[in-house]
Amino acid sequence: MGTDKKTFLKLFTSTFFISAFTFGGGFVIVPLLKRKFVEDLKWIDEKEMMDFIAIAQSSPGAVAINTSILIGYKTAGAIGAALAISGTVLPPFIVISVISLFYLGFRDNAVISAMLKGMQAGIAAVIADAVYGMGAGVAKERKVLPIAIMTVSFLAAYVFKINVVYIILVCGIAGAVSSFYRKKSGVRHK
Amino acid sequence: MTYLMLFWNFFQIGLFSIGGGYAAIPLIQNKIVEISGYLTLREFADLITIAEMTPGPIAINSSTFVGMRVAGIGGAVAATVGFVTAPCIIVIILARFYFKYRSLSVMQGVLTGLRPAVVALIASAGLKILKFALWGEGGAAFNIKDINYISFGLFALGLIVLRKFKPNPVFIIGGAGILGILVYAIKPLF
Known part of the structure; x- marks a missing residue:
């Protein structure tokens, strides 16, 4: 890990893709962030991540954004924090901007609602997996x-x-x- | 002027929404529907539905949506940046405290208490999503008879794949969405 261009880019793309695929915000995105930054990239250790979540939860604002800020700040200082915020905020910002223009049609679309139903089950599986891992850590x-x-x-x-x-x-x-x-x-x- | 008002309104919402996404909903309703009249109650209800169905934290979705409806893309930027500002400042201040004092034994004690609580909170949020995915809105307790078999299948499949192959969770969520479309499209044929 270093504060070079590669780290900046990785930080932005990781938060961007995680944010783009998480429906429901808050505690849905947190297990995904943990998986990426603790297990895959190993930029942050497990205990530190739990502390980040606790800090994020006790501050005002959205837990997902706050956790991203902490990860970005730890990884690459103020620039890292700015990149992580942009990465987390941009996907919903783009999606909502487009949807707000024609939201009535979207709401009642059968294909979209089938996809969302499937995704909810997938998200539930991801969270169950994360909780099992963390809970076993505490119990052990x-x-x-x-x-x-x-x-x-x-x-x-x-x-x-x-x-x-x-x-x-x-x-x-x-x-x-x-x-x-x-x-x-x-x-x-x- | 409109931009400034949007920024200011959402700055306050960001500052006072402690406790994650859903904590922001009553604040947004109060400020945006009742005080400033930016949205009607009907539009507000639609906004919450859309926010639930799209990626990203509910508070970000709401800021972008309201900004966009009131003053186009500039309004969306003003409202979203407004929401993020206060939490960002507060989280970074807390992060500096954390990195400086985390070796203190009182800080250690506080964090030891918080870590297991975080696991419990994620478990609680996950269980709510699972319940919603398997039983839908009304979700009459855990009744085996009314379970949505398709969602249960997707959930079980997702969990097995996650534990066995440890893939990137984004693929599980995306895959569940695609399977959702396929299964719900085929279902009426039988």
Whole structure:
């Protein structure tokens, strides 16, 4: 990795293509970004990526854009951030600009709606795969707190539909308190 | 003047939409339909449908769509740039903090708490999409009888291919879209 033209181009084309193929935004695009930048290009390590997502989620704006900004900034500074934003924003910008001119016909087109139905199933598979990978990573460490946080957060978000901002806030505080307590009691966990 | 107003309206929407894409919807409705009257309620409902069906975060889709309807391509640029500005500044400030202080134990603690929460949030979002893909809008709980077999087949196929061959997820989503068109086109023949 270096801040040369090749990195710039790769950053732009990667975010552009991922953004062009993700329907539904937010947590749909994040697993794809992780796959590309953590597993394929290896520009960012897995833990750092999870931190990026947490930062992106607790900032205003769209999670997809914020995550891209962080990846771009880490990879190639301010220029990288600008390239990643452009790459993420341009596909929906172009598509929506065209559609807004004739949106009524688009909405009721049978071929388009069949394609969208198929794509939803594909997206669900991609997310399931990503969640399995990340969840197994957390479970493998065999520590009580992370597993408890994962379970409770899931119930809070899915079953009780609690605002994501509160979930992030509480989990962050729980993590800070536990590290503080651990330090005080002098116990070194591995 | 119109450009400036669009920029300003979407700047505020960007600044206050914390919690990802869907958090922006009520803000956009309030500012764009109720206060400034840029769109009618009917147009707004169409906008949400289109945003769901096209790539990219819902907030970006909305900015581009509203800008385009109000003042053409220039308006689309003004609104989209307006939406991205505030999150971009805030995320980069947070990123600098993160890279500077991430070795601090409190920061470490916070992040330890957040990582498993992120997995849970992605799982929750993924499950909602899966439920929508398999049972559709009404999605009456997990009832095996009403399941959409085509979507279930595409989902299972996608997951198997992903775990076995680890291809680029974009191919899974694109492939599911094409299979969707084929299967739904053939189905009425039987």
